[in-house]
Amino acid sequence: MELMVLWDIDHTLIENAGVSKEIYAAAFTALAGRAPVGPARTEGRTDRLIMRDMFQRNGLAEPDWTAVEGALSDAGKARRQDLSRRGAALPGVREVLKEVSVRSSWVSSVLTGNIADNARVKVAAFGLDPLLDLAVGAYGADAVQRPDLVAVARERARRLRDARDGVPVVLVGDTPRDVEAALATGSEIIAVASGVHSAEELADAGARTVLPDLIDTGRVLRILDAIAAR
Structure with missing residues (x-):
């Protein structure tokens, strides 16, 4: 899967x-x-x-x-x-990234508005970079609009990791724009109310799956497993 x-x-x-x-x-x-x-x-x-x-x-x-x-x-x-010094990896993040990274048929990367250099700075600052396949990520220099980054990541995964066309894509993010990017590209979305937007705002944007945070590793993995099995 x-x-x-x-x-x-x-x-x-x-x-x-x-x-x-x-x-x-x-x-x-x-x-x-x-x-x-x-x-x-x-x-x-x-x-x-x-x-x-x-x-x-x-x-x-x-x-x-x-x-x-x-x-x-x-x-x-x-x-x-x-x-x-001032920031932190959010609760549960390290654990869930570790679990996802060991799934041999899964690709786990980033889709971010940050340029690639700053995305690497941010995840490396907290030792998260070994848990992410950053080469296939999509970054803020790759497109103007966030939905267009999904195609960039798909193409990099196909070219660099032999991912098949049509492999399910799940975006995990904390803003309505993450939700909109998923809906516009036929991707799944796990919205996380760990930023400035409430669970209600994320649901109103169209997210069917909204979590308060990423602390419950088992729950996140069950959601991802169910998407992979479709």
């Missing part, structure tokens, strides 16, 4: 304790020469959209994406120690 499980990072796998917004502010400042007028608006958006929005709200033209990505990468690397 094959399965592809794609985990969101911020507020699903880790608590970043505000470091993410500091990364966006630092990248903006490096490119614009001044601090932004307000914090980044994230909530499941890709880095492309987050930075575009910051420049628009500050009345500035958006720089070339290569420069933006480089500034984000530099800002993320510079804050890895802050993230390790």
Whole structure:
């Protein structure tokens, strides 16, 4: 029974304790020469959209994406120690990732709005990177809109891990945008109310499976097993 499980990072796998917004502010400042007028608006958006929005709200033209990505990468690397010190892997995450990682016919990776460099910084800060197949993940530089990242991850899994076409995909995330990405691409969704959005908000967005957190490893595995068996 094959399965592809794609985990969101911020507020699903880790608590970043505000470091993410500091990364966006630092990248903006490096490119614009001044601090932004307000914090980044994230909530499941890709880095492309987050930075575009910051420049628009500050009345500035958006720089070339290569420069933006480089500034984000530099800002993320510079804050890895802050993230390790102030943030944390969320309860139950390490245990469930370990269990999923040993399923020989499953692919377990990430689908995140973060660029690849910063996604690696965030999971490595808490020792989660060996439990994820990051090479087949989909990242914030790969597409503007989150639903388009699903096809990116599918293609990488097919090319790098010989995943068959049509293998079931499950997104695990904490925002309505994670739910919307699943619904738009025919993927399954496990919504987790571990971020700023309540279980009711996630259900209203269309999630049929909503968990308070990832603490109950057995429950998460039963849900994933049932999807793989369909």
